[in-house]
Amino acid sequence: MSETKTVSTLGIRVLATTDLHMNLLGYDYFLDRESRGTGLAAVAGLIGESRATHGNCxxxxxxDSLQGTPLGDYVAESRTARPGMSHPLVIAMNQLRYDAATVGNHDFAFGSDFLLKSLADARFPLVSTNLHMRQAGLIRRSIMLExxxxxxxxxxxxxRIGVLGFLPPQTTDWDSALRAEMRVDDIIDTARIAVPKLKAEGADIIIALAHSGIAGPAIRPGMENAAVPLAEVPGIDALVTGHIHRTFPSADFPPGPxxxxxxxxxxxxxxxxxxxxGSHLGVIDLELTRNNQGWQVTGSSARVLAVPPDATPAPAITAALDHDHQATIRHFARRIARTPAPMHSFLSLIGHDAGLNLVNQAQSDFVRAALAGHPVARLPVISAAAPGRAGGRGGPSHYTDMPAGDLTLRSLADLYLYPNRICALEVTGAQVTDWLERAAGIFCQIRPGQGDQPLLDPNFPSYxxxxxxxxxxxxxxxxxxxYDPTGALNHxxxxxxxxLTHAGRPVAADARFILVTNGYRLSECGVYAPLARRDQLVIDGGERTRDILRRHVARAGTVAPPSALGFRFAPVAGASVLFDSSPAVTGHLDMIAGMSPQVIGTTPAGFTRLRLHL
Incomplete structure (x- = not known):
């Protein structure tokens, strides 16, 4: 670039997707139907329109693109058995001509080898600045786009556009099997070293792809959601953020320092x-001015574009992925067992979910058998599980809803979404009580004598x-x-x-149990982190819970778990609460008759709102 005193101004448009979680075609594999308004094939239209109106894109x-739907699960299973076929995510992203991408924590859900093989055909560079891998050739520490x-x-x-990528340092905590293969460093410490290096290499601007959320500004070692302090690092000009499944900018996003x-x-x-x-496309417009000091960002704007509910998926992507799409539908339609009663998660958060009980039954039976002959085998086994699909930000269709009859592989994938590995801990009664206290943070405080109070804290995810x-x-x-939704001690x-009782008897603080959970709960930063101590492990992440669930159901042939979970609410005199659920909940109100449920309308997001009496 020749030196000149002439002032030049140009605009660059940065387009971004995040947290696709293998939602490529706008199809709900759990409900076996189209799901308009989501998916990369639908985002493609917004990408095309943005490029058409701006030449410098x-x-x-x-x-977090490789894992999250049955399509991703099927590809992981089939490509392991039949390697050499391009991953559908990469096929779609190559068609859309991505310039670069970073990786998120869930991209390692099927192991680092699968990730590297899946991305090998990418016609765009991959960057992760704070990731150190044994086989790091495919994923670079920084990128210079010319x-x-x-x-x-x-x-x-x-x-020359410098690009950095970051993922949460907790990635190897959430899946301990990754620790032998990789290390993830602190985001801020890494950025402070990487940005000056890119500048010295001649970067005109630097863009940070941060698979990290927007949270408080205070810097802490190993921050999971570090986008705010990352923005303070000198030399970074624009940030793409994610991980927490929200939209920004947005009037609904809480302001802060x-x-x-x-x-x-x-x-x-x-x-x-x-x-x-694939619900939105992020758009950042940068105005650059060049003077004697080089190119400087002198203006900017940021926005997110929602995929229209009637958006037509890009035909080229739909056609290219049709083979895997149809194979996924056939694979997950395989019958495994039967259930004489429906299973749904409409009422999980207020005490009824037969599917959740089925998961806990499978986990408990597996651990009892695995501990046979072990010194702790005499201890009672209890099992912890959480509803993966219970509304929330996923919307009014994001619920498990299985009628009585055949249970298929699709049903089991619905019951347990994540490829987590099972583990078991020896815990005390005091720890069990504290575990439940942390879970109870999902509920708002309810004042006696007040009506129509919100029951759930929207910042506490059902998982x-x-x-x-x-x-x-x-x-x-x-x-x-x-505790607050992050697990921090508030009160x-x-x-x-x-x-709290077990087998009808009060649970003493020094009572001992074997608690079954999953490897994700062993994270050093999760809600349950202070309780899920590795020195208490008796089973450490040997098998995936979904495989255990599949074998359990197949052996049984017919499963009929009870719907009632182990908890109920203590009365709060004169109080009523508002509880939002699927529109289909109206057919199951007899299950909560003791709460005198009343349907009072539909929320703007499409949930059915109930009034309940405690």
Whole structure:
């Protein structure tokens, strides 16, 4: 680039997807029907429109793309048995001409070898700056994209765009099997080293692909959601964020120090978070001006574009992925067993979910058999599981809904979404009580004598609401939650868990149990991290829970788990609460007759709203 005192101005448009989770075709494999308004094939239309209106475009993906739907599960199983076929995600992203991508924690769900083989055919570079792998050749620590762009006068300029990528340091905590293969460093410490290096190599601008959420500004070692302090690192010009499945900028996003959710700024720098499952496209427009000091960002805007509900999936992508799509549908239609009663998660969060009980039964039976002859085999086995599909940000169709009759592989994938590995801990009664206290953080405090109070904290995802089988307890919502949605201790004196019993007897603080859970709960940063200690492990992540569930159901042939979970709410005098669920919940209100349910309408998001009396 020749030196000149002439001022040149050009615009660059950054387009971004994040947290696709293998939602490529806008199809709900659990319900076996189209799901309009989501999926990369539908986002393709927004990408095309944005490119058509702006000549200087860059397209990035921000990770968590390889895992999340039965399509991803099928590809992982079939490609392991039949290697050499391109991954459908890569086929679609190659068609859309991505410029670069980073990886997220869920991209390692099937192991690092599968990830590397799946991405080997990518015609775009992959970057992860804080990731160290034994086989790191495919994934680079930084990228320098060289692009020729036109300025506002139509003159061509060669720009060097530095790209960095980051994923949560907790990735190897969430799956301990990865520790032998890779290391993930602190995001901020890594950025402070990598940015000056890219600048020294001649980067005109630097874009950070941060598979990390937007949260508080305080810097802590090993931050999971570090996008805000990352924006403070000098030299970063724009950020693509993700991981927490929200949209930014958005009027619904909470403001905070350094966070401007209306203009899409983090410490004054443009940032986007494009939802999840292909629901949105992130767009950052940068205005660059060149002077004697080189190119400088002199203006910016950020926004997210929602995929229209009537968007037509790109025909080229649909055709290219049809073989895997149809094979997935056939594979997951295989019958495994039968159930005489329906199973659904409409009422999971208020005490009824037969499918969740089935998962806990399978986990408990497996661990009892695995511990035969072990010194702790005499201890009672209890099992913790959480509903994966119980509404929330997934919307009113994001529920398990299986009629009586055949149970298929699709049914089991619906019951247990994640490829987590099973583990078991020796715990005390005090730890079990605290485990349930943490789960009870999903509920808001309910004031006596007040009507129509919200029951659920929207910031607490249902997949963190562990229900422990083999126990019974009451939850007293008249007091505040002891822990917040992150597991932080908010009210040390609060106690919501009452009358905890096992086999009809009160659980003493020093009682001992074998608690079955999954490897994800062993994370050093999760809600249950202080309780899931590795020195208490008696089984450590040997098999995947979904495989255990499949074998359990197949052996039984017919399964009829009870719907009632182990908890109920303590009465709160004169109080009523609002509980949102699937529109299909109206056919099951007899299950909660003791709460005098009343249907009071439909929310703007499409949920059916119930009034319940505690």
């Amino acid at each position: 860059l397209l990035f993906d921000n990770g 692009r020729r762009f036109l300025d506002d006068q139509g003159r061509a300029h060669d720009l 350094g966070i401007d959710p209306l203009r899409g700024l983090l410490h004054g720098k443009p940032a986007v978070m494009a939802g999840f499952w 963190n609401f562990d229900v422990i089988s083999g126990l019974e307890w009451r939850i007293d919502l008249s007091g505040p939650a002891r 040390p004196r609060a106690q919501r868990i009452r009358d």
